[in-house]
Amino acid sequence: MPMPITVCDDSMMSRKSVMRALPSEWEVDITQACNGKEALAACYAGKAEILFLDLTMPVMDGLEVLEHLKEKEANTVVIVISADFQPEVQARVVELGALTFITKPVTKDRLHDVLRTAGLL
Amino acid sequence: MTGISEHEAMRRDALQEVLNISMGQAANNLAQLIDTRVHLSIPRLHWVSSKHPEKLDETLTVIDVGALMRQSFRGTLRGEVVVSFDQQSRHHQLAECLGYSESLTVAQSHELTLEITNILAGACLKGLAEQLEIEIHFGPPSILSAHSKASDYLARQSLPWTDALFMEVRFTVESISMGTDLLICMPGEYTDRVFALIDELLGDV
Numbered sequence: 001m002p003m004p005i006t007v008c009d010d011s012m013m014s015r016k017s018v019m020r021a022l023p024s025e026w027e028v029d030i031t032q033a034c035n036g037k038e039a040l041a042a043c044y045a046g047k048a049e050i051l052f053l054d055l056t057m058p059v060m061d062g063l064e065v066l067e068h069l070k071e072k073e074a075n076t077v078v079i080v081i082s083a084d085f086q087p088e089v090q091a092r093v094v095e096l097g098a099l100t101f102i103t104k105p106v107t108k109d110r111l112h113d114v115l116r117t118a119g120l121l
Numbered sequence: 122m123t124g125i126s127e128h129e130a131m132r133r134d135a136l137q138e139v140l141n142i143s144m145g146q147a148a149n150n151l152a153q154l155i156d157t158r159v160h161l162s163i164p165r166l167h168w169v170s171s172k173h174p175e176k177l178d179e180t181l182t183v184i185d186v187g188a189l190m191r192q193s194f195r196g197t198l199r200g201e202v203v204v205s206f207d208q209q210s211r212h213h214q215l216a217e218c219l220g221y222s223e224s225l226t227v228a229q230s231h232e233l234t235l236e237i238t239n240i241l242a243g244a245c246l247k248g249l250a251e252q253l254e255i256e257i258h259f260g261p262p263s264i265l266s267a268h269s270k271a272s273d274y275l276a277r278q279s280l281p282w283t284d285a286l287f288m289e290v291r292f293t294v295e296s297i298s299m300g301t302d303l304l305i306c307m308p309g310e311y312t313d314r315v316f317a318l319i320d321e322l323l324g325d326v
Contacts, residue, residue, distance in 0.1 A: 012131060
């Protein structure tokens with residue numbers, strides 16, 4: 001059964017970059033979300049075993065998504081991919097339950113390193 | 122999609138993301154300098170043609186009259202960045218974070234604004250260069266005017282620009298809200314080159 005994954009970013013190019021960087025051997029069912037609200041809907045609909053999440057987005061930002069998921073004790077694995085990589089931000093996303101943080105632009109090697117370290121690859 | 126083609130929408134999305142990543146670097150540089158979290162708004166982008174300078178007024182929604190700075194660049198792309206600073210910004214608080222005394226002299230105020238221009242324009246150009254894999258060199262920033270409308274300046278000057286990429290971004294540092302309009306002005310041939318480079322980038326994605 002394919003693994004449900006959601007890629008959330010307001011940029012189409014960034015969503016595509018993440019999708020192309022996913023391990024080719026993974027069998028996945030990908031949902032795309034353009035903002036945090038859509039990402040949360042995907043999570044609650046069971047479409048996000050793993051959520052790749054941007055932070056700076058319209059409608060609902062990534063930190064709000066993490067706050068919601070923490071409050072609901074959701075078991076979605078969240079990997080934050082953001083251009084805003086200030087140390088305080090990185091610490092905050094981990095505190096809110098994200099597995100890890102990747103600085104944009106994402107590369108295949110970096111993503112695979114992170115997935116390997118997390119035991120997901 | 123209304124008004125623009127899907128390809129054009131993808132180009133704009135890609136350029137916006139490239140600049141968004143660059144502004145993330147700028148925010149990080151500023152945060153390191155003042156040792157405080159810097160919040161960054163989502164940059165808004167618009168192209169304005171020199172044939173319709175009146176459109177600048179419609180586009181410049183954050184800042185009406187501000188302190189104007191410039192920083193020129195050359196290399197694969199050529200042009201200049203014009204940064205307009207909100208004069209309501211409480212720069213003295215930022216100055217305190219940077220170790221200036223409480224009452225800023227005019228010279229210190231200019232020095233501070235030039236420093237922030239260098240951070241913003243430098244990160245923007247460096248980010249463009251890195252992501253588009255091109256070379257861009259830029260000189261030091263200078264003051265254009267302490268109190269002007271960017272649209273008036275651009276309409277008056279005989280700068281060799283035909284298109285300006287207008288980016289509106291707001292940096293917020295806790296109690297200090299600092300609004301800036303950042304314009305990347307380029308002659309038409311370089312604008313075409315930007316889009317050719319963006320197309321190459323899209324081809325790699």
